[in-house]
Amino acid sequence: MSQFTDNTYWIAIAHLPRWGTERINRLIIDVVHEKQMTWDAFFTLNKDEWQKIFPFTDKELTDLENVKTDIPRLAFIAEQLQNEGFEVIPINDTAYPTLLKENLKIRSCPPVIYIKGRKSLLQEKAVAIVGSRKAGKAALEFTDAVAKKCVADQKVIVSGFAKGVDLQALDSTLAVNGKSIIVLPQGIITFQSGFKKYYQPIVSGNVLVVSTFFPKAAWEVGLAMARNVYIYGLAEEIYVAESDNKGGTWEGAMNGIKRQRKIYVRIPEQLEKNANLELIRLGAVPVDAYGAVMDINSATTIQAASLVAESTEPYHTINRDIEKEILGLLKTGSFTVKEITETVKPDWDNRKLSGFLKKNPNIKTVSGKPVRYTIQDVIVTSLF
Incomplete structure (x- = not known):
């Protein structure tokens, strides 16, 4: 398959309408890495064949059929990119920036980047x-x-x-x-x-x-x-x-x-x-x-x-000692605003305390009535 044809398919996949970045990346993993298929082979399949091989929803199948009919238009764009000296770098290319994968992971890493220059x-x-x-x-x-x-x-x-x-x-x-x-x-x-x-x-x-x-x-x-x-x-x-x-x-x-x-x-x-x-x-x-x-x-x-x-947000005058006490408490479990107030006894009103709990990136909300708060566990998965 020529570079021009390959780029056309990558453009089609990278910009599937209303597909999130993570969903597109998982499709790439499934097709290219797990099933070892080329995009040319993937797009020669019809709807029934896609359904047998992949766990697509009805909406996803419709989206793929639509983009398949759009391939000729995308081919013109791929040709323009090539003629004007742009490069298309898919996520599985060795030229794709490793740091971008490490920092953004599968959830946010762009499936394709377009570049011009060194x-x-x-x-x-x-x-x-x-x-x-x-x-x-x-x-x-x-x-x-x-x-x-x-x-x-x-x-x-x-x-x-x-x-x-x-x-x-x-x-x-x-x-x-x-x-x-x-x-x-x-x-x-x-x-x-x-x-x-x-x-x-x-x-x-x-x-x-x-x-x-x-x-x-x-x-x-x-x-x-x-x-x-x-x-x-x-x-x-x-x-x-x-x-x-x-x-x-x-x-x-x-x-x-x-x-x-x-x-x-x-x-x-x-x-x-x-x-x-x-x-x-x-x-x-x-x-x-x-x-x-x-x-x-x-x-x-x-x-x-x-x-x-x-x-002038009320959160801006937070005392660092009180902040540390609250974070220390939340490391031990989940607590409501009332429980935090009774335990730490901060010299803050409820508005100020709620602002701190909602804005601090280390704190997560636990759904329920009343809402509870605890320390955020940062879990990220690798891309490939």
Whole structure:
């Protein structure tokens, strides 16, 4: 089977409508690894044959029949990708980034990635620098300093090509002849203006453009949010320049903390309004304006923390000793809010306690009436 034909089938499988990522990955495992079938052989089967060999639901069978009829259209897209110098890298290809599999596992790992540029960058040590589109001066200066330090350490910078921190990370990297991976919030074919702007660093091997979305997908907010997962997934180290207490940067950092990854967060300057300290309280590693790790208990850090004007959520004033007492209690079993209050006797009202229990990534909810809380067990499965 030719590379062109194979790519057509991979595009068809990777973007099965309304199939979750994990379901698609399990189909790939079943077809390619367990049954040792080619996609060409798979798509020559009819509905009855699929039903005999695979445990598909009626909806899944219908979806597969529909995508089978769509193969000619997808072949034109595969041809365009090939003619314009893009590469299609499926999840079982040796060029597929190992770190992405390790970080995202079967549940979230994209079945296919589309790239243009020097693909060996996918296998090099990489650092993600993330933050707000409307980042302040301190956050942008931090981004510049960390990017240049990482380039000096021969590390690739991963960014999402959004305004603010993302573009600062990219520009600072290229300014010192560093290497960068741009992770797109859109289909790779729709990034034509970007390819023109970064033509020289792409052909020189300093920039690799990556997309996980359907090749002709236009930019949209949902894709921008989904893209953040892949930025974090492609990096060994993650630096947060500035985060609100919601949105893509916050969600990505919280997910990283929950997976017990090291998330480095800049200690904010006096009177900055952001959620950086909240991320540090939840388990992120505090760093200074140049990315150097700080001791959260040091006098300098505590002084800075006491003068920071963060968001006005009640959770932001949590006392660390009480927090530790609650976590210690939850390690022994599951408890209701009332039981936690009676045992720990925190100097908090119920609203503040509930906010802490719901926001802390180490705590999980146990369904029932009343709701109970306990420590989250982090369990992740390997991909292949």
